[in-house]
Amino acid sequence: MCRNGLTRTSWNTFKDCNGILDELHADIICFQEMKSSRASLAHSVAVPENFASFFSFPATKGGYSGVAVYVDLRRITPLKAEEGLSGTLQPKPPLEFEERVSPSYPSTNDIELFPDEDGGVPHSFDALDAEGRGLVVDFGLFVLINVYCPNETSDARAAFKMNYHLLLQERVRRLIEEEHREVIVLGDINVCATPMDHCDGHLPSTSANFWEHPARQWFRNWLGPNGPMIDVVRSFWPERKGMFTCWNTKISARATNYGTRIDYVLVTRGLMKWIKHGDIQPSLKGSDHCPIFVDLHDEITLETGETVKLLDCIQQGTKRDLPRIAAKHWEEFSGKQTLLSSFFGKGKNSEKSPSEPEPPGLVPSESRETSVVSSQAHGPAKPSTSTSSISIPKSQTKSSKLVSKPITSTKKRKPSPTPSGSKKKVKGGQADISSFFTKTSNSSASQSTQQNDVIHIPSDTDEDANPIASQDQLDADYRLALQLSEEASTLSVEPSSSQNSSSSKSAWSSLFTPIPPPKCNVHGEITKKYIANKPGPNKGRAFYLCSRPVGPGYDKGKGERLREEVDHQYRCNYFKWASEVKREASSSK
Template structure:
């Protein structure tokens, strides 16, 4: 059994789509975070992937924010799946259960903790050492502690405590547990690119929680970590450090703004945690920094256990959603009046209970637009359905418009000659092609052009034609002349409209700097500055950017 976790930083912007990524990862269970997709934005190509069954959790408060999803191969179909950690989003069969003691949280806090779509839980049957077991996979995207928002720091710690409460409750129930995803905290100093620049590294509240949640293994250079002696204390093990206790510079997240991935100046904040019993069944675990497409890289773990797939996916599976189950694809539903009460009764049972009431109303009433347009929509649909009634058009169809030459061509009279019409067509076509009619080769003489009569409504008069003869168009410049004029005009505009000044060179490398803008709230909001163009890196790395900094001076 191979499992993978990956923060993809937007599932709709993933290169080649999610199907290509799943094939490249080649895992039985793929857990992705930060999908940035809500139910109304979820398309069939993302939700229904051939050979997989998927389970999504969406943010209820913001669009394009947070969100997690778990993709399972058909050979690894879970028998239970649930959205969230609190149980408030689940009221259907196939739930995981075991919620633990939540007395330390108020009902409002529990609702808020599950409101951002940060957890999906699936349960699978595995065969380990000729014994059938139930393994629970908890896919989480832990919040980020925004230093400018103290309430988010508290929110992050509450989410950690709720995650621990749920994981330990499932573990006490007797089944092995895997917690994986983006935890948004680097655990040890070896997991950080520059821990010496971080004050009070071990005093970070997130690291304190990790020290409490994880079993600390002894790190040695010549062998793997010691066998964890934490079977009875309910703690978890970092599978990567279990197999690579002393590997340095093993990071999973880099800043894209500073190009830090080029210098491997990052942190390890994506993990696969397993309980102490189950970690001994792991055959390996590692990171995949070569996999691009996000500011994170995937992390994989492999168990020496075989999977026993369920014959049917649980109700949370996206293939059961009405928009993907074919229950809203019939055209007759939009043309024939349907009893909305029966529609609600039919579809309310098929929707998973993880949706809010607002989302239910949006997805349960496919004919909601009909009630908005009122009787007018009903009249149109009735007219389409009824074959005996004919639809009457109010206005006759418009006549097709002619070509542009028809506006220059006079109306035909009995006295007009065909050859004169041919001559005028030559003149008008030459005008449209920016040619001189006098230099254009034609079969009519100049006298024929002068004596050509035209009606005023046609747009061409005798006087205008005389002007064409007596005032020929200026000669077209040659290719060399046109280039000279264009060059002169561009030089003139460059002298008048001066662009921004060239960026200054940095003091260390002598290379042109890059322009940045302050986006942080404060007195410098919106101000621009120059910094070294090289990627961010450790101060000891000569290839990293230097400390050059200069504000952009406003022109007077």
């Protein structure tokens, strides 16, 4: 049984992708939201040993969307594979008839598509398939469809989202009705199936209009008992609450399990006899999604008493080559294309003569110290003895940051001769703030006061422009001021100097003391400071919110939450700009 998975992380940082895939103990591993590109895939990630790999990336948006399927070749070999759902994404040359998973593809005439904001409907599926959201792989016993369905980020994307759902439904309908195939659809559907799958689904205001959203209504009709697809995980846990797979990390919603279930494994009815178990893996963190999985029986007994093995049903009797869209056949990984790295390899006769001077500031490429900033995957849990499983972990990838640091020579250079009579120039730089407080030991107290007590006070910068940098500077200057005040008191000779030092210390403390955060109105607790990162006029501004975590029924404000549905054990709707807190503190002095 597969009990482990890989959460969203950076694919390009994995030095041993094959080892990570082995730790999943699954025969078919699917990822959604890769957020990478074909050009940035490392060789070990694209074609790991013992695995067949299939990818679909956006046509134009690099680092956006993307899905992947890995298959353990030691167990099974996929028969056919296609990119996209509509058949419009074809390799060069296009797939032959016998290479296709389906003999025909959906047409816009077969679907009543949703109109966009201008009332128009698409005349092709090119745009829907151009974002790298689907892979179709034939395993004989079933056709697997790995999808990352669009999210409704705005009203303009509502029609795009619904039309993708309808395209998916039509592709599955053709496989079931025309080809008489069993189908597994898995991945991020981006829809809650029932109110039980939503963190606020128990609230009357949410449950009352839950099915009014067209995507939820579509999903309800597509799932059994109304439609052909069975929600596998829910079938094993029909009454389980809080079985969420996605959480908003920006508001730290995972700590209180304030999430949604939008990731699924859906199968046609004929495959249910092969399903052994299914569940989610919320304990695997590091992502805003958690992996889900299903296990298949190694063999089943039919009503006739005949025993059927899984490997026989997925046609694994003969060896065959991988489908043509597999990454193994890409030019850059098949040996047909010269890799860029080969142009930078050091030749046998390219070594420099010992007498040849080394150009200043340059070092050979082999002597560069390179470090890769990477994310760490979670360690595996102990797997069971299941021999065939399907694991659907999520993967949000970001391009890895490659830091190349040249190694400079440590050999001392002879100083250049200085002409006699000329003054030695000293390279200027930024003066440290402590240099303004330096005291000469041979000066009298009066001379020190006249010459060296020059105090540079930082200007009162706008906290909203750069609140973090401003606060750090105030804290550093405050500590330095206290230290210098103590030194001044020990160096003073006159009795009056001690009094002046005490008053000076008090003045400095009053000037540089950080402004304490306010308390929220409902709980009377210290609030938490945040920085606005959303593009717009308020980006970079600091503000305060209630420090309690979010949770079911937390106060979003009167405009978004009914007063009778507010649960006061969670975050209240306190909000105040840091600049307003600063003005109130200044006026109270």
